Amino acid sequence: MPRTAASSRRSRLSRFAAAFVALVALAGYVAVQYVSGHQGAPRCTVRAADGGEGRSYEMSPEMAANAATISAVGTTRGMPERAVTIALATALQESSLRNIDHGDRDSLGLFQQRPSQGWGTPEQILDPVYASGEFYEHLAEVPGYSRLPLTEAAQRVQKSGFPQAYAKHEPDAALLSAALTGRAPASLTCSLPAETVSGPGDAAEVRADLVRAFGKDVLPAAGSAGPSAAGSVAVPVGPDAKADGEAPRRGWELAHWAVARAGTLRIDEVSYAGRIWTADTGWRTERKESGMTAVRMRLAQ
Template sequence: MPRTSPPPRRSRLFRVTAAFAVLVALAGYLAVQYLSGDKGVPRCVVGSTEGGEGRTYELSPERAANAATISAVGTARGLPERAVTIALATALQESSLRNIDHGDRDSLGLFQQRPSQGWGTPAQIMDPVYASGKFYEHLAEVPGYSRLPLTVAAQRVQKSGFPQAYAKHEPDAALLAAALTGRAPASLTCSLPAAAAGGPGDAAEVRSDLVRAFGKDVLPSTGSAGASAAGTVSVPVRADDEATSRRGWELAHWAVARAGTLRIEEVSYAGRVWTAGTGWRTERTEGGKSPTSAVHMRLAQ
């Protein structure tokens, strides 16, 4: 006996009901996303109010951590902020600030450097500190690089097939460089609600990363930083340095950008405190004077 089809009216009613249910579910999802603002999603934001205009650039904690390493390696070599801007714009174009293990032909890492072209071994190039150092090494050999257009300076190092592509990244790279070199106080923040999820932080690992990125002079000795309290790393900032504030903010922003990797829950400097879940806030101090002699990093326990 042949099967009979449902009456047309019932079939249409079923389709309309199913479609309505899908729309309700979608509306509910969008409402939750709108109301929550994607809260709980790890992210970093760098902002600026220079020239009276507010600008921001958002990136993932992974990319912010790599940007912080690139900046630290540059300033450790005594290079100016412009060099850091050029390096960051180059890495934004080549890898989007991700330490990738693939690329065109044998290109690898943040700057897509090629072992076959003498940039180092694959393992070396995949080390962000090494890769950044090699980029700056070649950049420093470009006469007057700081006065050249960014595309020209980057191309002298990279020899890319698309040299003009670096230009579109200059505004974001400049914004990042201003924060990561310490010129723009408290302008980089990261939201890391699950900072402690990876387990407790390791003070020895934090000190090791500091020395690798900034050089051995960043800490007076292996054991002196962080000796004041368990689970805390304190990085001295020389009080007699004319650029004390800038150096302090450079270290503070490095710590914030690397917080997800190193499981840092709190960073404090010059009366400002950053916490993984809430960002920066002003800390009241007795006498109204905020100490600038050290950057303090409290690790997840």
């Protein structure tokens, strides 16, 4: 029996409906797989200091750890927050804050510095502390860099073929630098599921990392921060509080450094100024408020 026009239309509609249902099902499957694959994945987030609906930036623990090193090296050299913002924006553009062992021609590391252009040996450039120090040394030689547009200041150091690319990273870099220099308390957090932290932490390794990033004066004579429990590190901050009662900026700089490098150094708890961060819950207020004389880190066991 020949098919009528109406039956042909019904057939086409049926096929269209079936295809639509299949497409929706596929989209649902992909969404579920994405969520299940990313739920519980380690990640770090920095948010605007006001804690409201402001800007936020999410990154991997590797990126956060490198950002913390860049900031620590800058403040240890006496560079202002603006310099840290310029350095972070540059590294975001050049390497996405990853210490990569390849790049254009012989470019390497966080800032894609080139051995052939006098930045150092490949081994030196792949050391984030060294690479950060070299960046700041060149930035400090730029007259009035803190008053220049970020793109221009970064370009004076990098001499990139795409100088305008740095500008797009300025908002995220500014968020990061506010947290990592200690101006924005408890604004950086990392989520590190237990299964992603391999092995117990090593207090000697944490202390060595602190000294490399902040210099030997970061850890004064033993006992100056009070007793440290086994499997923990206490870092002295200084005065108990500022005149206005706020926690010293240095304390939050060290606390955020510890959180950002928690995955690398296997730190599972950081406490300072009445706040406590844990690898599974983030920041919260302590029931028993801690003092402001030291940042305390508990290591994974």
